[in-house]
Each structure stands twice: as structure tokens, then as C-alpha cells.
Amino acid sequence: MAERIGQRIAARRRARRMTQADLAREAHVSLAMIKGCERGVRSPGPSTLEAIASALGLDASRLDPSYVGTGRRVHAALPAISATIAGYELALDPVGRPLGQLRSDIETAVGWRLAAQYGLIAAQVPKLLGDALAHLHATSGPHIEEAARLVVAAARTADAVAYKFGAHDLSARLIDVMRWAAGHSEAPDLSACVAYVRAETFLAARAYRRGHLALEQALDVGPTPNTARSTATLGALHMRTAVVAARAGSAEAAHDHLNAARTLAQGLPEAVYLGTSFGPSSVRIHEVAVSVSLGGGHIGRALDIAREWSPGPEIPAERRSGFWIEVARARLWSGNPDGAFNCLKEARKQAPQHVREHPWAREDIGKILRLKRAPDESLTSYAEWIGVT
Numbered sequence: 001m002a003e004r005i006g007q008r009i010a011a012r013r014r015a016r017r018m019t020q021a022d023l024a025r026e027a028h029v030s031l032a033m034i035k036g037c038e039r040g041v042r043s044p045g046p047s048t049l050e051a052i053a054s055a056l057g058l059d060a061s062r063l064d065p066s067y068v069g070t071g072r073r074v075h076a077a078l079p080a081i082s083a084t085i086a087g088y089e090l091a092l093d094p095v096g097r098p099l100g101q102l103r104s105d106i107e108t109a110v111g112w113r114l115a116a117q118y119g120l121i122a123a124q125v126p127k128l129l130g131d132a133l134a135h136l137h138a139t140s141g142p143h144i145e146e147a148a149r150l151v152v153a154a155a156r157t158a159d160a161v162a163y164k165f166g167a168h169d170l171s172a173r174l175i176d177v178m179r180w181a182a183g184h185s186e187a188p189d190l191s192a193c194v195a196y197v198r199a200e201t202f203l204a205a206r207a208y209r210r211g212h213l214a215l216e217q218a219l220d221v222g223p224t225p226n227t228a229r230s231t232a233t234l235g236a237l238h239m240r241t242a243v244v245a246a247r248a249g250s251a252e253a254a255h256d257h258l259n260a261a262r263t264l265a266q267g268l269p270e271a272v273y274l275g276t277s278f279g280p281s282s283v284r285i286h287e288v289a290v291s292v293s294l295g296g297g298h299i300g301r302a303l304d305i306a307r308e309w310s311p312g313p314e315i316p317a318e319r320r321s322g323f324w325i326e327v328a329r330a331r332l333w334s335g336n337p338d339g340a341f342n343c344l345k346e347a348r349k350q351a352p353q354h355v356r357e358h359p360w361a362r363e364d365i366g367k368i369l370r371l372k373r374a375p376d377e378s379l380t381s382y383a384e385w386i387g388v389t
Helices: 002-015 020-028 031-039 046-057 072-086 099-114 118-137 141-164 166-182 188-205 210-218 229-246 251-265 280-294 298-306 316-331 336-348 354-356 361-369 378-387
Strands: 272-273 277-278
Touching: 002 020, 002 031, 002 046, 020 031, 020 046, 031 046, 046 118, 046 354, 072 118, 072 141, 072 166, 072 354, 099 118, 099 141, 099 316, 118 141, 118 166, 118 354, 141 166, 141 188, 166 188, 166 361, 188 210, 188 229, 210 229, 229 251, 229 272, 229 277, 229 280, 251 280, 272 361, 277 280, 280 298, 280 316, 316 336, 316 361, 336 354, 336 361, 336 378, 354 378, 361 378
Parallel strands: none
Antiparallel strands: 272 277
8 A cells, every 4th residue: 555655646746847855845744754655665644645645736535545534633633722722821731842842843833834734733733732832831031922922823823723624613712822822922023913813713703894993903003014024914914904804895995905015015025924924925815815805896806916927836835725716716706617617726736625625615616516517527526525516
């Protein structure tokens, strides 16, 4: 079995013109693991298999037909995450790993989140979050800010699987942990980062007007843009506010915030700041999101952007995937189901785990199936993969 899995990995990697080092980097696993798998001397565990498959742009079952699925493994991990944050404000456990190792492991986990590697997160994040909380409880003085940042980053990584897999109550509790941790720090950029994530609560509940108000209040006390990180954090908060304002039906406010984000992005390299990608490309992606959220006569702008531009490798995989899901919806609304399906196929190439759990992707595939009287094999296969049929 390991040999056959390795052969499939190698064949797909070569088809995508990736080196073994390229695959290791994209999958966030060691080069030795990739080499061992391809030679058939190592058998990847479920989380590693998912990571490799995601980097290759396919579902893990294509590499191992016996694979049981990311969703089952993530849902099995959710109770452990919940238990970790029960009484999070109470000091209980000793610090489980040295600070340097904790810092490195959380940085790795943030990379998994940005690459939509939900299986890897599910396997590691309960213990990682517990260690971050223990470190914050054990820290005082000038090191408290870093300890708070580590808890926010770990809780946000856990929130990625909770929110994406529909555990919205757990997601809201994790955001409470982030707000509590940020309260230990006097850093406005950390509070702004938490406000950015908190918008998920309003998006999940479709409480757009209240979410818009909460984000406006966060911007009122946001960081002064005098460093690259504070500028990017403020810009990201404007981007998120633009989308929520658009969902609330306030086109003027949405465009005002989008323009503010665009101004802050000028001269700033596209990069990940405090766990959020920001820069000119991210602003353009959010312009598409705003246009789709506003709907109606605004859809044309999303289509115009997609004709002229698409995100490159400077953008994390999950956000690239999100761009194509938004454009798919715009193309479907404009009467182009074939174009919408092509976008969803591209989204799957970028981050399969993200697409499979995205409600818009499932909803739009269902609509495309209904519109196509005789769906082709690829559409039927996609619908089965995403769980529509």
C-alpha cells in the first residue's frame, strides 16, 4: 500500500512540475518524509497524507482510497479543543514545552492555517493551545505581550477548524479566549487582530449591521500605522469591515473602507502580518468579495478583476481559494455556469480542504448541477467529492 501511495504522490508531483523540495515546502512536511513516501519506505499518517494531497491540489482519497476524510478527524478533535479552553482563565497545567519550541511550533501551525491544512491542525492544536495558555499564566513583566500573542495565534489556529467545520459556538468561545489574552497586552495591533477574527461571529449569524458597528468601534481604537505590522493590521481590519459593510447593504461604507485599505497597502509588500495576509493583492481580492457581497449591479466589477488578474503564490492558499469561490459565484449569477465550475475547479487546486467545507462552493455546485441537464463526468465527480450528491 505504501508503495502505491508513493507512486501516486510522485506521479502527481511530476505532473505539476514540482520538485520534492517544492512539495515538502507546500505541504509543510519534511523533505525526508516526501522522499520516504515516494520510495515506499514510509507510510504517511492521515494528517501528513492530507497535507501532501492539499499541496498537490487533490483530495487525499486520490492518493489512498482507504482514507476516511478530514471532516471525521476534525470533528473528533473538537471536544479536545473545547476541553482545553474550559476555564482558560485558570492556571492549571505547567508549561509543556520550552518557549523557543512553543514559538516555532505555533509559527508552523499558523502556516497550516494559511494553507488550509485542517487535518494537521486538528492533530496538533489542542496540546499546542494548552501549552500556550500555560505559558501565559506563568509569564509576567515585559514578556507578557509575547505570551499573549502566542495564545492569540494558537487560539486563532484552533478557530480555523472550529469555524470552517461549523462549530460556531466553539469558534465564539475561542474568540473569547483571544480577547482575554489580548487584554493582557497593551498592543493595539493585537486587539485589532482579534477584532478581525471576531467578525466571523457576526458573519456566521448573518448579523451584518451589528458586525459592522463592532468593527467600526474597533477601528476607532485601532493601531497607529507607524510600522509595517501596525499598518498591515489596520489595513486588514479595514478590508474585513468593507466586506461586512457590504453584507449589511452599505455600499458607501464598504467602498470607503476598501479605499482606506488600498491606501494603507501602498508601498507595503504583500506578506503575512500577525497571522493575516495583507498588501495590494489582498486588497484586490477583497474588492472582489465586496462586489459579490453587494450583488446586483456590482457583480460586473468582480468579473472585470478576474478577467485581468488572479492571485499568485504571494497569497496564502486559503485566500487564493477564496478568491476563486467568490468569482465562481459572480459568474454563476451572471449566467455562466460553465465559467463558475471552472473557477471552483481552480479553487480546489489551490486548497481542497477549504473548498470542501465552504458552504458557497457546495451551494453553487448544487445550482450548476440543476442548470446542466446532462452534467459531464467531471461535474458529477466534483459534486460527489464535495458532498452534494
